[in-house]
Structure formats: structure tokens, C-alpha cells
Amino acid sequence: MNDIIERFVELEEGDENEVKLLKxxxxxxxxxLTLSDFQTLERTEGNVLLLQIHRGxxxxxxxxxxxxxxxxxxxxxxxxETLRYITLKSxxxxxxxxxxxxxxxxKGNARLGFQPNVSK
Numbered sequence: 001m002n003d004i005i006e007r008f009v010e011l012e013e014g015d016e017n018e019v020k021l022l023k024x025x026x027x028x029x030x031x032x033l034t035l036s037d038f039q040t041l042e043r044t045e046g047n048v049l050l051l052q053i054h055r056g057x058x059x060x061x062x063x064x065x066x067x068x069x070x071x072x073x074x075x076x077x078x079x080x081e082t083l084r085y086i087t088l089k090s091x092x093x094x095x096x097x098x099x100x101x102x103x104x105x106x107k108g109n110a111r112l113g114f115q116p117n118v119s120k
Contacts, residue, residue, distance in 0.1 A: 008101065011097070011098060026105060029105045031112070048097075049061060049064065061100060068101075069115050070110055072104050
């Protein structure tokens with residue numbers, strides 16, 4: 001868990017105080033699952049982000065350079081289309097990924113994880 005939050009704060013260009021804060025806030029929002037634990041139905045790949053739609057109304061958004069992914073549960077069709085657009089067209093995918101992590105973790109229907117050995 002600590003490693004995932006530290007990677008996230010590094011991507012966000014935060015400091016040690018932010019690491020401590022997020023560790024206390026997100027202790028229950030980190031997953032040990034990897035993307036290979038899910039059956040992928042559809043993939044949309046951009047330069048930096050990879051969107052995967054999985055069985056069970058689950059979507060993952062992978063930030064390829066860092067290996068961090070956002071696992072989102074109960075996603076609407078409109079949200080999927082918005083995520084697809086961000087994946088393909090975002091001019092600032094790093095910033096957009098960070099914003100989406102905050103948005104979905106605060107909603108409570110997502111988990112943050114790490115996918116080792118991601119091709120960049």
C-alpha cells in the first residue's frame with residue numbers, strides 16, 4: 001500500500017507530508033489485485049493511458065509510465081465515453097489521471113493499484 005501511494009504522490013509531484021496524509025485517508029482504497037485478475041472485454045489505448053472495460057461493470061484506467069491504475073466499479077455509459085475520450089485525446093494525461101484518482105476515490109467506488117511490468 002505504501003509503495004502505491006508513494007508512486008502516486010511522485011506522479012503528482014507532491015511531498016512527504018502529502019504521502020502521510022494520503023496514507024491515512026486512502027488506507028482502505030488500495031487494491032492488491034492486478035489487471036490480469038480481470039477478464040477484459042474491451043481496450044482503448046492512448047499514448048500514456050490505457051482504458052480497459054472488464055466483466056462485472058468494472059473499468060480500469062492504467063497510467064502506463066508509472067504502472068498505477070484506477071479500478072472503478074459501477075461505471076455508467078457516459079462515464080465510459082468520457083474516460084475513453086480522456087484516454088485518446090488528453091493533452092495532459094498525467095494531470096488528468098491524478099484528477100480522476102481523486103474524483104473516483106472520493107466518490108468511494110474505486111481503488112488505486114499497481115500493475116508491475118507495464119510496457120511504456
